[in-house]
Amino acid sequence: MAGQNFSDTVNLAARLIRRRSITPLDEGCQDLIYSYLKPLNFRTEAFYQDGTVNLLALHGKGSPFILFLGHSDVVPPGAEDKWDHPPFAADIISVNGSPVLYGRGAADMKGSDAAMTIALRDFVQQYPNHPGTVGLLITSNEEGDGAGGIKYVAEKLKNMSLIPDYCLVGEPSCATQLGDTIKIGRRGSLTAHITVKGRQGHVAYPERLINPLHQAAALIARLMEPLDEGSTDFPPTTFECTNIKGGTGAENVVPDECWFMCNWRFNNLQSAESIESQVKKVVASLHLNCDLKFVLNGEPFLCPRAELCLKLQQAIEQVCKIKPVLSTAGGTSDGRFIAPLGTQVLEFGPCSATIHQINERVSVTDLDTLRQVYQVLLEKICLD
Numbered sequence: 001m002a003g004q005n006f007s008d009t010v011n012l013a014a015r016l017i018r019r020r021s022i023t024p025l026d027e028g029c030q031d032l033i034y035s036y037l038k039p040l041n042f043r044t045e046a047f048y049q050d051g052t053v054n055l056l057a058l059h060g061k062g063s064p065f066i067l068f069l070g071h072s073d074v075v076p077p078g079a080e081d082k083w084d085h086p087p088f089a090a091d092i093i094s095v096n097g098s099p100v101l102y103g104r105g106a107a108d109m110k111g112s113d114a115a116m117t118i119a120l121r122d123f124v125q126q127y128p129n130h131p132g133t134v135g136l137l138i139t140s141n142e143e144g145d146g147a148g149g150i151k152y153v154a155e156k157l158k159n160m161s162l163i164p165d166y167c168l169v170g171e172p173s174c175a176t177q178l179g180d181t182i183k184i185g186r187r188g189s190l191t192a193h194i195t196v197k198g199r200q201g202h203v204a205y206p207e208r209l210i211n212p213l214h215q216a217a218a219l220i221a222r223l224m225e226p227l228d229e230g231s232t233d234f235p236p237t238t239f240e241c242t243n244i245k246g247g248t249g250a251e252n253v254v255p256d257e258c259w260f261m262c263n264w265r266f267n268n269l270q271s272a273e274s275i276e277s278q279v280k281k282v283v284a285s286l287h288l289n290c291d292l293k294f295v296l297n298g299e300p301f302l303c304p305r306a307e308l309c310l311k312l313q314q315a316i317e318q319v320c321k322i323k324p325v326l327s328t329a330g331g332t333s334d335g336r337f338i339a340p341l342g343t344q345v346l347e348f349g350p351c352s353a354t355i356h357q358i359n360e361r362v363s364v365t366d367l368d369t370l371r372q373v374y375q376v377l378l379e380k381i382c383l384d
């Protein structure tokens with residue numbers, strides 16, 4: 001759609017998409033974002049760690065302190081020739097009469113990065129002496145292993161006593177229509193590597209064997225039993241076995257061990273500790289000899305239905321004219337590193353239908369509406 005004028009939000013989103021910032025690369029995205037805030041005297045701090053770049057830009061002082069959280073990295077595009085429009089070209093195409101922005105990161109989440117940036121710029125331009133602190137934090141390693149990312153920066157914020165009261169993560173939260181969903185929390189994620197140790201031997205002499213494959217099967221069956229029935233805000237905790245290995249390759253040998261990996265997505269009735277102790281109890285009751293290694297990917301968090309939640313709901317109803325659903329579905333996000341600071345954390349961003357897919361795209365109108373929601377939220381937090 002050459003020759004048509006688009007908003008600063010859409011233009012910034014397009015400029016960000018044109019940078020191939022495949023995780024954990026930033027490729028100058030954060031400098032570009034900062035260039036919009038610099039003329040308004042935002043204070044900045046850059047954190048470099050493990051090849052990851054993080055930008056913190058703040059304006060104002062004291063409470064209320066609201067921080068937007070985003071990421072400049074994207075997942076790889078996959079086969080570029082399968083895209084209808086090149087993944088880093090940021091083409092804007094008319095679909096059924098409405099402009100749509102194509103590209104890797106359009107929805108996850110360079111579109112929101114742009115909307116947050118322009119909302120902050122316009123808010124500070126309009127209210128240069130606003131009460132409280134507003135700002136944003138952008139990492140270049142959300143889609144990768146997260147090393148040197150928000151977990152690292154959260155520790156720095158704590159050391160600097162820069163604890164936000166409120167944090168809004170711009171991750172794509174909506175299902176079919178902008179405004180339909182706010183993510184108010186996330187389930188926890190715990191992985192276990194379990195090695196069941198038996199005694200190897202000839203299959204024809206079962207009395208001489210301890211078969212670790214049978215034992216692993218019995219253990220998995222017990223771990224599949226439900227841990228809870230879910231809470232008010234969360235579905236029941238789930239267990240899935242993801243990998244299993246055992247055997248020497250011979251048909252007449254029982255191996256000496258069986259290894260499997262499994263993962264729990266758990267609600268706020270559980271903790272990593274409660275699940276680990278339950279596993280140990282089951283192992284003991286089955287009289288198994290096991291090596292257990294647990295990896296905690298994140299504890300669950302739930303945002304209280306307090307100021308941030310109420311004001312975001314109001315902002316969405318005012319701008320989008322629909323009532324958002326409060327949801328805890330989906331995977332983890334960087335919000336899990338900010339919530340333990342005692343900050344109210346919510347996620348609200350564009351529709352997630354095409355994220356991480358070929359032909360990722362976002363409605364241009366939605367980006368402008370999103371910018372408006374963010375700006376109304378800033379006004380409600382700082383000025384009401």
Ligand SMILES: [Zn+2]
Pocket residue numbers: 071108109142171172
């Ligand atoms: Zn994302």
